[in-house]
Every structure is written in structure tokens, then in C-alpha cells.
Amino acid sequence: MVMTVFTPDVALALESETVEIKRRVGIMGGTFNPIHNGHLIMAEQVRSQLGLDEILFIPNNIPPHIDTKTAIDGTTRAKLIELAIEDNSDFNLERIELIKGGVSYSIDTIAELKRQHPDTEYYFIIGADEVAYLPKWYRIDELITMVTFVAIKRVGFTQTSEYPVIWIDTPIVEISSTDVRQRIEQQRSIRYLVPLKVADYIVKNGLYQDDKH
Structure with missing residues (x-):
């Protein structure tokens, strides 16, 4: 009888082939009111630098903030x-959050x-300004066992947290949804602040034409 003997390297390689490789997915959550190019830059930089398979954009239904915004x-x-x-x-x-409804x-x-x-x-991708608020997140001690938090570095914000966080460098782009809405209301240009198709849809449908949103 002929016995096949594998060298340690070959045996390790064969063993590794049986190990299930999990997909790695980034999450961009938020109100996205509206989505802007800053969101897209952050998402792409995290995806690229961490080698993620996909980024999911998850708009919330009702944000769990005390100062809820319309x-x-x-x-x-x-x-x-x-x-x-x-x-x-x-x-x-x-x-998923829109379908579920509620907070x-x-x-x-x-x-x-x-x-x-x-x-x-x-x-879970968050901004540097959100890191300090992690202790206030609902059931955060459970949540940190379920996801890995990834924070975007930003000048003026410390890179420390009592929770494990991966810090990522991205180009600093000071765009906010609030600023975009204000510019629309004031009939100022939002070109290059949001994707062209987004800007066109906003204009054609008369979105954000007053300060209620």
C-alpha cells in the first residue's frame, strides 16, 4: 500500500482550504438627508483600505436621537x-430599517x-465626531461584540475610545447634509457636493425647498 505523506507546508495549505472565508461588509448608516459626496468618499476609502467585499448604505427610518430632525x-x-x-x-x-419602520x-x-x-x-463606519458618543449608543456593550467599528480620522478629534475602533485616513471633505439643504433653500449651487444625478433629481422634484427638512 502506498501512503501519501504531506510536508507541513502542504498540510497547512490543505487545511486552510477547508476554513470558511467570511464576507467582509462595511455599513454606512444614517439619515442621508440627502446623501452627498463626503459619504461616498468615506465609504470608498474604507472599502479600499480594509479590502472589504461590499459597502451597504442603510438609511434609517427614525433616528434614535433626542433631538430628532425632520x-x-x-x-x-x-x-x-x-x-x-x-x-x-x-x-x-x-x-432593512425603512422596511422595519419605527425607531x-x-x-x-x-x-x-x-x-x-x-x-x-x-x-460599522462612523465619523470621528461620533466616537465620543459611542457610550450613549443603545446597548453598545452588546453591539461591539457583533461589529467592528471603523472611524474616519478628522483634525481636532482625539483618536481614543474605551471601545475598540479601527481608525482610517481619508481626504478631509467638509460637506454636510445640513449645508447641502441650506444651499438648496438659498438657491445656491450644490454641484460637486452631491453626485450629478442626485442634484438633478432634487431639482426636478423640488426637494428641500424650505427649511422644514
Whole structure:
């Protein structure tokens, strides 16, 4: 009888082939009222630098903030996201929080995503200004066991947290949804602040024409 003997290197290689490789997916959550180029730059830089398979954009239904702000309806915000990302096959829209309705808690969303996709590891992307608020997030001690937080470095914000956070360098782009809305209301240009298709849709549908949103 002929016995096959593998060298340690070959044996290790064969063993590694049986190990399940999980998909690695980034999450960009928020109101996206509206989505702008700063969101897209952050998402692409995280995807590239961490080698993620995909970025999911998840618009919330009702944000869990005490000072809740009024946003246009979720269907329209989702449409703007679709227009913004349709040319990037690594970006996708996830409507899970809009479908669920009610207040959108990250832990509920992540729990449901992990239930649907147990073979996926999730990376939750936040801004440097949000890191200091992590202790106030709903059920944060459970949430940090379910996702890896990725924060975008920003001048003036310390890179420390009591929770594990991966810090990422990206070009500093000072664009905010609030500023975009104000410019629209004041009939000022938003060209190059949001994707062209998003700007066209906003104009054609008369979105953000007053200060109520």
C-alpha cells in the first residue's frame, strides 16, 4: 500500500482550504438627508483600505436621537442613494430599517443582518465626531461584540475610545447634509457636493425647498 505523506507546508495549505472565508461588509448608516459626496468618499476609502467585499448604505427610518430632525420620506432618501451609487458595483442599498419602520436602532439592524447572513463580518463606519458618543449608543456593550467599528480620522478629534475602533485616513471633505439643504433653500449651487444625478433629481422634484427638512 502506498501512503501519501504531506510536508507541513502542504498540510497547512490543505487545511486552510477547508476554513470558511467570511464576507467582509462595511455599513454606512444614517439619515442621508440627502446623501452627498463626503459619504461616498468615506465609504470608498474604507472599502479600499480594509479590502472589504461590499459597502451597504442603510438609511434609517427614525433616528434614535433626542433631538430628532425632520427628514424627507425614506423612500425618497433611498432613491437618492440609489442614484448616487448606481455606477459603483461595490456599493449597495439596504432598506432593512425603512422596511422595519419605527425607531432605527443599530443593534436591531445588525442582529437581523447577521441572522440573514451568518457568513458575513460587518464593519460599522462612523465619523470621528461620533466616537465620543459611542457610550450613549443603545446597548453598545452588546453591539461591539457583533461589529467592528471603523472611524474616519478628522483634525481636532482625539483618536481614543474605551471601545475598540479601527481608525482610517481619508481626504478631509467638509460637506454636510445640513449645508447641502441650506444651499438648496438659498438657491445656491450644490454641484460637486452631491453626485450629478442626485442634484438633478432634487431639482426636478423640488426637494428641500424650505427649511422644514
